[in-house]
Structures are given as C-alpha cells and as structure tokens.
Amino acid sequence: MDKFLAILTKEFKSDFRNPYILGGAGLFLLSTLFVCYITVKRIPTPSTWVALYWIIILFSAFNAVAKSFTSESRERMLYLYTLSGPGAFIASKAVYHGIVMVLLSMVAVMVYSTFFPMAIADTTLFYTSVVLGASGIAIILSLLSTIASKAGNNLTLMAILALPILLPLMMVSTTLMKNAIDGIDLSVQLKYLFVLGGLNVVSFALSVVLFPYLWRE
Amino acid sequence: MKLHIAFKILAILLVFFTLCAGLLVDVPALNILNETIRNLFFHVTSWFAMVFLFIASFTYSIRYLRTGSPSDDLRARVFVETGMVFGAAGMVTGMLWANFTWGSYWVPDPKLNGAAIALLAYLAYGILRNSLQDSIQRAKVSAVYNIFAFVMMVLFIFILPRMTDSLHPGNGGNPAFSSYDLDDNMRMVFYPAIIGWILLGLWMTEIRVRIANLKNT
Numbered sequence: 121m122d123k124f125l126a127i128l129t130k131e132f133k134s135d136f137r138n139p140y141i142l143g144g145a146g147l148f149l150l151s152t153l154f155v156c157y158i159t160v161k162r163i164p165t166p167s168t169w170v171a172l173y174w175i176i177i178l179f180s181a182f183n184a185v186a187k188s189f190t191s192e193s194r195e196r197m198l199y200l201y202t203l204s205g206p207g208a209f210i211a212s213k214a215v216y217h218g219i220v221m222v223l224l225s226m227v228a229v230m231v232y233s234t235f236f237p238m239a240i241a242d243t244t245l246f247y248t249s250v251v252l253g254a255s256g257i258a259i260i261l262s263l264l265s266t267i268a269s270k271a272g273n274n275l276t277l278m279a280i281l282a283l284p285i286l287l288p289l290m291m292v293s294t295t296l297m298k299n300a301i302d303g304i305d306l307s308v309q310l311k312y313l314f315v316l317g318g319l320n321v322v323s324f325a326l327s328v329v330l331f332p333y334l335w336r337e
Numbered sequence: 338m339k340l341h342i343a344f345k346i347l348a349i350l351l352v353f354f355t356l357c358a359g360l361l362v363d364v365p366a367l368n369i370l371n372e373t374i375r376n377l378f379f380h381v382t383s384w385f386a387m388v389f390l391f392i393a394s395f396t397y398s399i400r401y402l403r404t405g406s407p408s409d410d411l412r413a414r415v416f417v418e419t420g421m422v423f424g425a426a427g428m429v430t431g432m433l434w435a436n437f438t439w440g441s442y443w444v445p446d447p448k449l450n451g452a453a454i455a456l457l458a459y460l461a462y463g464i465l466r467n468s469l470q471d472s473i474q475r476a477k478v479s480a481v482y483n484i485f486a487f488v489m490m491v492l493f494i495f496i497l498p499r500m501t502d503s504l505h506p507g508n509g510g511n512p513a514f515s516s517y518d519l520d521d522n523m524r525m526v527f528y529p530a531i532i533g534w535i536l537l538g539l540w541m542t543e544i545r546v547r548i549a550n551l552k553n554t
Contacts, residue, residue, distance in 0.1 A: 326485055326488060
C-alpha cells in the first residue's frame with residue numbers, strides 16, 4: 121500500500137514539474153471538441169450526442185494513456201518495478217490514469233455541453249456514467265498500453281488491441297448516459313450500473329494479476 | 338495410439354452423419370423459419386465448437402504463464418486459429434440464416450455485434466503475435482492478451498446480449514431453437530453434431546501443432 125501511494129504521488133509530482141505532458145492531452149481534447157463544434161454544428165438527438173461524446177473521450181484516452189508510458193524510459197521503468205513490485209506499479213498506474221481520465225472527461229462534459237446544449241433529466245446518473253466509463257477506459261488502456269509498448273510503442277497496435285476490448289464498456293456507458301439524458305427510471309438503469317462497475321473491477325483485478333508476467337523482459 | 342485413431346474415426350462418422358442427417362432429417366414446419374431451422378445443426382454447433390476451442394486456448398495460455406513451456410504457447414496459438422475457422426463458419430451460416438428470416442445479412446443486434454467484436458479481438462491477437470520478434474516475449478505477452486481478451490469475450494457473448502432485447506432466438510421473448518425441437522429427431526442430430534465439430538476442431542489443431550513442430554526441428 122505504501123509503495124502504491126509512493127508511485128501515485130510520484131506520478132502527480134512529475135506532472136506538476138512537467139505540466140506540458142498533461143497539458144498536451146488536454147489541448148488535444150479541446151482541439152477535438154472544437155473541430156467537432158465547427159464541423160457538426162448542431163446535435164438534435166441524444167443518441168448522436170452521447171455517441172460523439174464517447175468517441176471523443178475514447179481517442180483522447182488513447183492519446184493521454186499512451187503518452188504516459190512513452191514518457192518513461194525503459195531503465196526508469198525497471199527501476200520502479202524493482203523498487204515497488206509489479207502489482208503496486210500497475211495498480212498505481214491504473215489509478216493514476218483513472219484520475220486523469222475522469223478529470224479530462226469532466227472538462228470535456230463542460231465544454232461539450234456548452235458547444236452542444238442538451239437537457240439532462242438525471243444529472244447524478246449522467247455524471248456517474250461519465251466517471252465509471254472514463255475510469256474503465258483508463259484501467260483497460262493501462263494494461264494494453266504496456267502490452268503495446270513491448271512491441272515498440274506502436275499506437276496503431278494499441279488501437280487494434282484495445283478497441284474490441286473497450287467496446288462492451290462503450291456499449292454500456294453510452295446506454296447508461298443516453299438513459300440518464302432521457303430520464304429513465306433507476307430500476308432499469310441499475311443493471312447497467314452494475315455491469316459498468318463490474319467491468320471496472322474485473323479489468324483492474326485482471327491487470328494486477330496479469331502484469332507480473334509482463335514486466336520481466 | 339489406438340485412442341487417437343478411434344477419435345478420428347468418430348469425428349469423420351459424426352461430421353458425415355451431421356451433413357447427411359442435417360439436410361435430410363424431418364424437421365417441424367414452422368412459420369417463417371421453415372427449412373432454415375436446419376441451421377441449428379450448422380450455425381449453433383459451430384459456435385459451440387468455437388467456444389470450446391477458445392476455452393482450450395485460454396487454459397493453455399494460463400498453463401504457459403505457469404510453466405513457460407513453448408509447447409503450451411504453441412497450442413494456445415493453434416487453438417485460437419482453429420477457433421477462428423469455426424467462428425468464421427458460424428458467422429457465415431448465421432448471416433445466411435439472417436438473410437432468409439430477418440431479410441438482411443446483418444442487423445444491429447447485441448448478439449451479432451458481440452460475436453463480431455470477439456472475432457476482432459482474436460484477429461488482434463494474431464497481429465500482436467506477429468509484431469513481436471523475441472519468441473519468449475511473444476509467448477508471454479500474447480498469453481496475457483489472450484487471457485484478457487477471453488474474459489472480455491465471455492462478457493460480450495454471454496452477458497451483454499442477455500441484458501437487452503435481441504432479435505436473436507433465445508433472447509427478448511424470441512423462443513430459442515430448443516423449444517422447437519421437442520421432437521427428438523432434431524435432438525438426435527444436434528448433440529452428435531456438436532461433438533463432431535469439436536472433434537474435428539481438435540483433429541485440425543493436432544495436425545497444425547504437428548506441422549509447427551516439424552518446421553521447428
């Protein structure tokens with residue numbers, strides 16, 4: 121637990137010292153949002169609104185998570201593995217990426233809903249879907265980006281590996297968010313919430329179990 | 338050695354029986370379905386065989402991570418390849434059936450999308466294997482991805498479609514095939530067909546493993 125917290129604080133400290141890495145991910149997100157605003161102009165239906173939002177988040181997540189692994193040199197990764205053990209390392213990376221992605225997607229929601237206004241019936245559930253969806257994407261990408269980094273940090277490979285695995289998460293979070301906008305009763309939503317939470321837990325547990333086999337070259 | 342020959346003869350007999358009886362046996366004449374109900378012997382059984390082969394690949398991947406023996410890695414790879422053959426067969430037969438009963442080769446349905454996503458994930462597994470040069474690293478990394486992808490595939494194919502309504506037989510108020518084949522005629526072909534395709538899959542895997550071993554020596 122101490123080691124886990126130590127790596128987590130180290131991640132945030134290095135972000136404070138080098139704010140341009142996170143800033144780059146944020147700027148990428150903002151530029152994408154603006155491009156969508158210029159090209160799409162108006163989104164009348166909730167389902168298109170939700171779909172475009174998650175596509176933007178998905179591709180900014182690729183950018184943000186892949187950056188974090190390329191920014192560390194191989195030697196420094198090895199140093200961190202031996203200091204903390206692989207389990208604590210991947211857990212803290214996943215939590216760190218989760219926090220970053222939740223922050224990014226919250227910013228995205230604000231900017232996105234100013235560009236494309238949309239009346240949301242159930243705000244609590246709406247934000248829950250944002251948080252759980254973004255953290256799930258971040259956790260899955262944390263493991264898959266280490267896999268892709270073994271094959272020479274190839275962003276295309278990461279996209280190929282991650283997209284099919286991310287799709288169920290996207291399916292559930294888009295349904296949940298669309299139902300939250302429409303204001304569908306919580307009793308219908310509970311199963312989606314449960315599955316979305318379950319996907320987060322399962323992918324986190326799998327990462328911690330499987331990563332120790334990956335890190336040794 | 339005797340057992341090997343017996344299971345091959347059994348495979349030939351069962352597959353031959355499936356092909357003949359599947360096309361000739363009396364089936365109940367049902368509204369809309371009519372003769373397309375024979376797809377039960379080919380489509381459903383292909384998916385059964387595919388799932389069986391992917392489970393085998395998954396267990397060999399776990400075994401590889403425990404033992405580190407190259408033969409386990411080879412088997413995990415070959416089981417995915419033969420599983421993909423049956424997956425493709427299941428998809429083609431399903432699309433033909435859908436064209437006759439639903440009027441279109443592809444409909445936006447959770448069960449169909451889940452199947453397509455699962456096949457995409459296993460195609461990505463093949464790409465990942467080919468993009469890694471070092472054989473031990475390739476084995477480890479692809480075993481980790483295989484385990485991750487399998488757990489997610491279980492979610493796509495078995496859990497997500499059951500949460501939403503679906504056109505597919507067995508979901509959303511549509512009766513499954515099993516409620517039609519109350520006459521034992523169909524059951525008498527269906528169960529041998531499953532065993533036949535699985536045995537054929539095992540045989541194909543064995544041949545591929547032997548070819549790969551010969552190439553290595």
